[in-house]
Amino acid sequence: MPGTVGRVPTPPTAPGPSPVSQVTAAMLGHPWADTVLGPSQQWDPAVRALVDVVLSSPVPMALYYGDQFVMLYNQGYSELIGDRHPDAIGQPAPEVFADLWHTPGVGDVIERVYRRGESFLQRESVLPIDRHLAVTGDHAVFTRGHSPARDSAGRIIGVLTVAAQTTQFTQQLQSLSDFAAALSGTLTLDDVARVTLRYMLHSFDADRVVLAVDDGPAWRMVRRLRGELLDEADERLPPLWRPTGADSPAPAVRTARSGVPYFVGDGQPLRDNAVDRHDQKIRALAALPLRSSVIRGGLSVSYQAPHGWSAAERALLAASAELVGQAAERARRFETQHGTAQLLQRSMLPEQLPTLPRLRVAARYDPGVDGNAAGGDFYDAFLLPTGELGVVLGDVAGHDVQAAARMGQVRAALRALALADPRPDAVLAGLDRLVASLGTETGTQELFVTVAFGVVDSGRGQITLASAGHPPPLIRRCAPDGSATAEYVELPAGAPLGLGCRPRTTTVAFLPGDTLLLYSDGVVERRRQSLTAGLDGLAVAVAGAASGDPRALCAVATGAVSGATEDDVAVLAVEYALRPSRSASMEMPAEPTAPSRVRHWMTAKLTDWQVPEAVIGAAVLCTSELTTNALLHAGTAARVVIDLSAERLLVSVADSGTRGAVTRTQTDTLSSRGRGLGLIEQLSDAWGTDPTVRGSTVWFEILLPPQ
Missing domain, CATH: 3.30.450.40 (GAF domain)
Incomplete structure (x- = not known):
């Protein structure tokens, strides 16, 4: 197998840098731009992390990259391959081990792991190493673990190999290879x-x-x-x-x-x-x-x-x-x-969305794969002077501070324009002039902004929408028998803002039981997958959701299309409730007795609202687990909100996300944490977590039996 065959080099006798520093320096100084890996400063973050793991590990490790299996390895591996180092650095393994590559158990193993994406363990493989054979009169025995190496998007980009001259701990060595690959992500x-x-x-x-x-x-x-x-x-x-x-x-x-x-x-x-x-x-x-x-x-x-x-x-x-x-x-x-x-x-996003008797609003934002930079996705919902509700979701291209700043400018300008003249076409036309002006001011032609803006008129039971290059809005419609369908609004997308956008409006029915969904392209776009497939997957997921609750639909939408996305994801949902909901909230202090107080308060409130006893029991149990988690994990006060509609009970627990010192009365409760969360999975119809500006919110939904 490559990396385990060759003469073990004689230790240097002259003073100088340690072998570890020599090998690491040789790896870092290699002209990778001349290989399929490309310049090191442009490496994928997951690849860079994997290289760090290889070079820092005291265990012999090697990365075979790409279809050519270009070699990158550490000090331990350099000793195993003997005089093939340092010429093997950055070279294709089939060329470095031309005399061995086609031997069974050598090149075929590397190629199989790379093609199939399955880890492989070679136990006690006997391979000749000249020095070991001369000293002991026997061949060296190796255990080698091979795992597929992946980039940030989950694509297989090579094979990670861990080797050791031992007949013991074979399973640990295989696990160590998988462990290194898992940590790199x-x-x-x-x-x-x-x-x-x-x-x-x-x-x-x-x-x-x-x-x-x-x-x-x-x-x-x-x-x-x-x-x-x-x-x-x-x-x-x-x-x-x-x-x-x-x-x-x-x-x-x-x-x-x-x-x-x-x-x-x-x-x-x-x-x-x-x-x-x-x-x-x-x-x-x-x-x-x-x-x-x-x-x-x-x-x-x-x-x-x-x-x-x-x-x-x-x-x-x-x-x-x-x-x-x-x-x-x-x-x-x-x-x-x-x-x-x-x-x-x-x-730069709204901390709170409007609370209306019949219109329930929720939003969700998730950073892309990197997550290191601020993005340009944004959403907003606000009351208009006419009493209608304005909703917007947009995307400013870029993943840096400048994109976030432009996003803040566009969002603020849109709200100002809508408060003056709420017609969607007029709002987007004004934004188009603003974006064009920003592009001229900054001297760039790369300012790319898409926006979907709508006005919800619950009195008339309709929505008026306009789009500037944005994906089409989706409406989930609920039939009297409880079934649901999802349909995209046939809305002229037009050109993105700043390119002479001439938006046109479309008005569609929006009736009690319906939910509007606005989303960014990160929800439906995936590499090596058509946009049509992404849109179809989103529609199927939304139609099959347990309810039209906006918070639950936002969670459904963000996970509707399989595969990793490198883009930010933003979703905004508005539900036209069949009947006004009842809600109540309680501030939970960071005290050991707080979960018990929440349980008593919630039981009394739901009993007063005549919620079925079975639902009360399940909801109180789930809430107890979430409040305990917020207390022990976040260590701060939390806010518990219950919202009851004719169709479902929604409970959320929001903390401020800091880790303070909390006095616990029973540490044994930690050991049951998994069982408690398993109960939430079993007892609720939907649940999830939403990040907020200053912490996180965990919520669950329980559907009510039909009256």
Whole structure:
């Protein structure tokens, strides 16, 4: 197999840079612009992250990129391929290993993983290495794991290989290859925590795994226990981090502070800081620091029985901690940039949408794949002097601060124009002149803006719409028998703003039970898929939604078309309710007794509203789980809102997203978190999470039985 054949080089005797720095420098200094990888500064973020993992790993690793399998590898691999290094850097593997590529178990394995996208483990492969054969009289034995490498859009771009000269821990080595590939796709510390806890628990067959990272002067930790019931529902919420003090005795924090790993084979390593019965049973523990320049952290793995930490297992743990440290460092940098960009983005969007007796409005915005930059998608809804409702959704091309600033200008100008003259064609004509003026002022012809604007007249039961190059609006219509259809409004799209747009209006019926959906092109456009397929997929998903509730439809719309999108996604929905809904809210303080108070308040309110008893029980149980999650995760006060219509009960819990210090009465409630979220999945008809300007909102919907 490539990367495991050749003479092991003799260690250098002359003073100079270490072999690791030599190999890394050779890799970074290679003229990649002359290869299919292209200039390093233009590499896809996921590819760049994967290269960082390869070069920083103490375990022999190599990346075979593209159809030519161009080679990029680390110090460990350079030793395995012997005198084929350094000429192998940036060269196609079939040429570097021309004498071996067509041998069974060599090139065919790499090609199969690349073509099929399936991981492959080669256990105890015997291959001749000259030096090993001369010294021992036998061939070297290798275990090699191969995994498909993917870019930010999920496309397979190569093969990642991990190799080691050992006959032990074969499954861990295969998992390590998959682990490195999974970490390369993480963006946030929450993502890193999910992947790390899942891998460490299963690969090492551990009873308890803890990840700790610095949080200002203090720390925060997240753990996973063997047998803990966690499902897909749990993965849709952020991991449950526990805040802890700066001088915490927790092993993961101690090793993070000292930078020194330590191992306990048999004892009571958590005797002084056990938080529950699970910690009290631990007898063996390994704790390793995360090596990073921008984040401090630690990783611990523990067992309830004595456990001998062999040299090979310690090396595997060290390699895993090294990968986690690199991923955590990237995540911390990303979150810093992402937080600034998203705060700018969301601060230019309305914090609250109008609340009307018969018109219910909801919106959702999700950043694209990168998420590092502010985008130009925007939405708005506002009351007009005539008493009608103006709704708009637009897209300013670009993913930078300038695009966000232009988006703010366009949104503000549109509202001002609509308040003066709400006719959609007049509003868009005025915006066209503004955008043209901005383009002239900045001296650019690349200002590309699309907008759909409508006026909802519930008194007349109609909507008047106009579009400037935007995707067609979609209306979900509800029949008397409860069935639903979805139809696109036949609306002349016209030219984008700034190009002499001459918009025309279309007026369609908008009756009780109908829901209007405006969306950006990121909802329906996918690479290697026609726009028609995306539009059809959106219509089918909206028609098949459990209800026409706008919040639920926004969630349905953002996930209607399969595949990753590199664009931002914005959705705005307006429902014309059959009857006015009743709503109530409660401010929940950041106190341990708050969830209990919410349960009593909600039970009394829904009973007074004569909601069926079965619905009350399910709703209170789900709300209790969400309020507990908001209290433990966000650590701040939260706002609980219940909204009851003739068709459904909608409950939302909004927090401000900061991680404060919260006094908990029972830490054992954390172990049931997965089961609680599983109940939400089972008891509600729809649920999801919506980011807001200053935090996040988790909501669920329960349909009511017909009267």
